[in-house]
Amino acid sequence: MVSPGVKSGLLMGFGSALVVFGAVVVVYWPPIFMSQLKSSMALTPTSSSFGIWRETPIPMFLECFLFNVSNVDDILARKNVTLEVVQLGPYVFREVHEKVNIHWNSNHTVTFYNQRYWYFEPEMSNGSLSDVITNINPVVVTVAYSMRHQRAAVNVLVDSFVRLFHSSVFVAAPASAWLFDGIDDPLLDVANDIPFLPLPIPFEKFGWFYARNGSIDFDGVFVMNTGTEDFSRLGMLELWRNSNRTFYRGECGEVKGSTGELWAPELGQPEVVIFAPDLCTYMALSKDKPVEVEGIEGVQYAANDSVFDNGHKYPRMACYCDSPGADCVPAGALNVSRCRYGAPAFVSLPHLYGADPYFPSKLAGLHPTPEHRFRLSLEMYTGMPLQVSAQLQINLLVRHIAGFT
Numbered sequence: 001m002v003s004p005g006v007k008s009g010l011l012m013g014f015g016s017a018l019v020v021f022g023a024v025v026v027v028y029w030p031p032i033f034m035s036q037l038k039s040s041m042a043l044t045p046t047s048s049s050f051g052i053w054r055e056t057p058i059p060m061f062l063e064c065f066l067f068n069v070s071n072v073d074d075i076l077a078r079k080n081v082t083l084e085v086v087q088l089g090p091y092v093f094r095e096v097h098e099k100v101n102i103h104w105n106s107n108h109t110v111t112f113y114n115q116r117y118w119y120f121e122p123e124m125s126n127g128s129l130s131d132v133i134t135n136i137n138p139v140v141v142t143v144a145y146s147m148r149h150q151r152a153a154v155n156v157l158v159d160s161f162v163r164l165f166h167s168s169v170f171v172a173a174p175a176s177a178w179l180f181d182g183i184d185d186p187l188l189d190v191a192n193d194i195p196f197l198p199l200p201i202p203f204e205k206f207g208w209f210y211a212r213n214g215s216i217d218f219d220g221v222f223v224m225n226t227g228t229e230d231f232s233r234l235g236m237l238e239l240w241r242n243s244n245r246t247f248y249r250g251e252c253g254e255v256k257g258s259t260g261e262l263w264a265p266e267l268g269q270p271e272v273v274i275f276a277p278d279l280c281t282y283m284a285l286s287k288d289k290p291v292e293v294e295g296i297e298g299v300q301y302a303a304n305d306s307v308f309d310n311g312h313k314y315p316r317m318a319c320y321c322d323s324p325g326a327d328c329v330p331a332g333a334l335n336v337s338r339c340r341y342g343a344p345a346f347v348s349l350p351h352l353y354g355a356d357p358y359f360p361s362k363l364a365g366l367h368p369t370p371e372h373r374f375r376l377s378l379e380m381y382t383g384m385p386l387q388v389s390a391q392l393q394i395n396l397l398v399r400h401i402a403g404f405t
Contacts, residue, residue, distance in 0.1 A: 041382065042234060043110060043226040043262065053261050056097045062118060063090035064179055065350070067365070068133045072170050085365040088133060091175055092125045093118035100216055108229040109238050114219045114259075116212070118180065129176035136396045137171040138206050138343055139185045144404045145337070145344040145397070155403025162187065163405070169398065182207035202341050208394060219277045227264060234383070235262030237275050246280040247338045250319035257282040260376075260390075263383030272301050272376065278392075279347055280339035281320075283307055283374065291377050293386040300387075303374040305354055308334040308347065312356070330356030333395060344397040349373060351393070 040048040051057075067085040074081045096117040103111040120129060143162055147155050165186045177183045182205025189204070203211055212218045220241040227234025235258040238244065245253045257273030266272060268287070275282045285301035292298070311318025312331040320335065321328040329335065332355020333346040352359045353368035360366050377387040 038227070038231045041262070041264075042228045042231060043224075044228060045104065049262065054099045054102070056261065060095040060097070061121070061124070062093040062095045064093070064175075065089040066091070066133050066175055066178060067135060069135055069170065070365075072134055072168075076168055076170075082364045083362065085363060087365070087367075088127055088131060088175070090126055091129060091179065092121045094121050104226075105223070108226050109223050110226050111221060111223050113216045113221055115214065115216050116219070117214050118209070118212075127175065129174060129179075131175045132172050133175055133178055134170055134172040135178070136398060137166065137169055137185075138396060139187050140166055140169050140171075141396055141398055142341075142343040143187065144401045146342050147404075148399075148401050150403075152403035155401065159404045165190075178207060180207060180209045180213055181205075182210035222259065224259065224262075227262075232264045234264040235259065240275065240277065248281055248319055249321075249323075251316065252281060252319035254282070260385070260388070263378060263385070265383045266299070266378050266380050268299065268380060272378070274376070276392075278339075279334065279336055281334075285374065285376055288375070291387070293377060296379055296386055298377045298379045298386045300375055300377045302376075303349060303354075305331070307349070307374070308332050308355075310334070329397070330358045332356050332359060333397075346395045346397050348393050348395055350391050352395075 043049055043053060066088050068088055069075075069083060070086050071081055071084045075083065096119075098115050099112040100115045101111075101113045105111060122128070140162060143158065144155075147158055150158075171183065171185075173183045174181075182203070184205055188206065221239075222237060223239035223242075225233040225236045225238055237255050237257060237259060240246070240255045244255045246255065247253060255275065257275035260274055263272070271284050271286045273282050273284050283303065284306065286304045286306075288300045288302040290297065291300045306314045306317065308320075309317040309331045310320050310328040310333075312328075318328070322335065329346065332352060333348045336345050336347050337343060339345075348355055348359075349368075350372040351366045351368035352363075353370075353372035360368075372391060373389075374391050375387070375389040376385065378384065379386055
């Protein structure tokens with residue numbers, strides 16, 4: 001039998017031990033947790049994160065929406081009408097990522113290529129890949145755009161040549177051709193037979209994803225920080241296509257940000273940076289709001305009005321213009337023509353959400369909503385992505401160019 005005095009002593013002893021243990025945990029638990037997190041998340045051939053990074057196990061889907069120009073006849077009849085578009089789709093593809101040609105470097109980086117495959121999912125799609133869609137002919141407008149600084153007399157000759165093959169600036173083709181299969185164009189066939197053209201002709205067909213399915217080198221070679229020396233640099237790009245810069249001027253041309261799979265613990269940073277090889281630049285997403293995904297708490301980051309601003313509201317974004325003092329398009333569309341072989345390609349958020357009112361004034365049929373923002377949700381303590389809605393729209397700039405009909 002234990003006396004009351006002994007009981008009190010034991011309770012006081014246990015209580016003191018618990019207080020000491022609690023104090024030790026408070027002091028040492030954060031570094032212990034971070035040490036364990038680093039050992040599993042920092043990228044090495046044997047780390048827990050390696051298999052997930054090398055081949056993404058989570059189902060991913062690419063949803064493609066295409067705009068059909070519905071009033072082509074009125075436009076060609078030179079009626080004073082606004083170009084009208086109707087959104088078709090989504091045409092849904094299951095997307096598979098795999099890192100290949102992996103090489104571990106001595107400076108705590110890893111070199112790799114990103115190989116991607118897409119498989120059409122008819123049951124998840126609204127429409128068929130045989131749907132015929134009419135839109136601007138990218139080949140015709142690229143020829144005109146590439147000649148925009150030439151004399152009108154020269155352009156008249158080029159225009160006459162183009163009109164041997166095309167009677168208008170529009171083309172109709174199946175959805176499959178617009179996306180992965182590519183559109184045959186006689187201009188490309190002729191151009192590929194002419195040496196020393198100033199305009200690069202990278203492919204024999206045009207398609208927004210032509211020659212990408214299964215390609216190892218389309219996205220380029222990446223050099224990424226493994227986080228083994230500086231954990232805060234986990235997943236951050238050091239080089240892309242063997243350079244730390246792209247063609248944009250100033251800070252716009254820096255290669256930086258995550259490719260989207262690996263993040264160091266964010267712990268509430270005001271913004272995160274994603275490098276997008278399709279844009280040849282990075283996107284800064286601002287802290288938006290707390291979210292809960294499948295019972296896991298996180299923070300959502302989203303594109304705000306600084307994305308694709310071109311310097312109109314945010315002077316630092318002026319480096320996305322072709323040259324200092326150049327006439328930039330209004331805010332909301334980023335010129336990626338040099339990233340797309342000279343085509344007059346401009347990237348925006350879907351339905352030109354958040355763009356300058358100038359753009360939607362030229363089109364009928366757009367319905368922008370806040371759901372069209374580019375969004376990313378992260379779990380703060382591990383940096384693991386919880387939800388990604390990476391939404392972008394590709395547009396073609398069409399302007400009158402002297403000498404072209």
